[in-house]
Amino acid sequence: MTETRSKFEAVIFDVDGVLVDSPHEAAWQESLAELMTGDWQDLRAETSWHEDAFTPEVYRQVLSGRPRMDGARAALEFFGVPDAEHRAVEYADRKQQRLLRLIDERRFRAYEDGVRFVAAVRAAGLAVAAASSSKNAGLFLKAIPAQGRPGVTLLEQFDADLSGRPVAHGKPDPELFLTAAAELGVPPATCVVVEDAISGVQAAKSGGMAALGVARFGDAEDLARAGADLVVASLDEVDVDALTLGRLVRRAHGSD
Incomplete structure (x- = not known):
């Protein structure tokens, strides 16, 4: 997605597969x-x-x-x-x-690029929400330190946490993501949803949101076919400054 749209105001994160390599x-x-x-x-x-x-x-x-x-x-x-x-x-x-x-048994780990991306979009002034279908997502987020903030957990970095929130229709229905946008107080069209699952990408697009696919397992083509506006192997590839201008693109090669 290279065209400019209305300025992005929020980023909504799935958890499992995006921020956490969970069991x-x-x-x-x-x-x-x-x-x-x-x-x-x-x-x-x-x-x-x-x-x-x-x-x-x-x-x-x-x-x-x-x-x-x-x-x-x-x-x-x-x-x-x-x-x-x-x-x-x-x-x-x-x-x-x-x-x-x-x-x-602590059989999980954080995806460090995901932790960095949460910190980066917050620093850029965008609101952030966690919106996982799993009721267990909070357990993972509480166990992960926030980027550059000793004593602060990743869960505490989110402006809203809807993980495991009961909804009438699960993904690929957009209800969970639309609820997240409402709690953040922003229009759906100004949200970027970060997902690793086909059903999550489909939910984002059905809700009128931009979809950022994270291909952790070589499934970039599947996420693109599902409608992702941009697919990356690592969230470090995303140009965060461009998000504030309404553009979802990769960072220029060699940029800091």
Whole structure:
């Protein structure tokens, strides 16, 4: 996106995959394996699931960016598990229990480019909000130090935190992002949404917002096809000064 539009006033961040390399994927994968080799083992012959079937691509295409129950249902339907609507409750609960254990074990890390980008857009005068579908996002953000501010957590850097906020419709519906814009007091058209998930990019565009895709896993083409205005491998590539002029572009080569 090289054209100038109305000045950007806010940046809305997804958390998992953008700011945090979290154990969500591991929790979903391990929980399903536990069920399919345990309580649900009699169902295996009716499904396409096997030990190597839950790949990172399946996570990104089917689960990433969705609210917990929507993701559980989508994954079970993907693998052809009978009565997916009913079994999704058990799967989602099992996943949450495993995720909390993985968080306790500190099986996550911050994406440092994401932490730097939050600090940079704040310094440029833009409002910032966290808007993850996950109710656990705050646990991660509280554990990450803010850039250049000893004793301050990344969570404290946000003007609004809507992570895990109940909404009638999850991504790719734009409701969560539109709610974030409303809480920040800015029009949707002046917001940039930072997402790593296809469903999140679609939600941003449906809400009339600019979408900045972060391709952490070589999925730049997928994010571009979903409608991202700019796709980068690292948020360090984004020209923050240009955002204040309404332009979502890469930094010039060699710029500081």
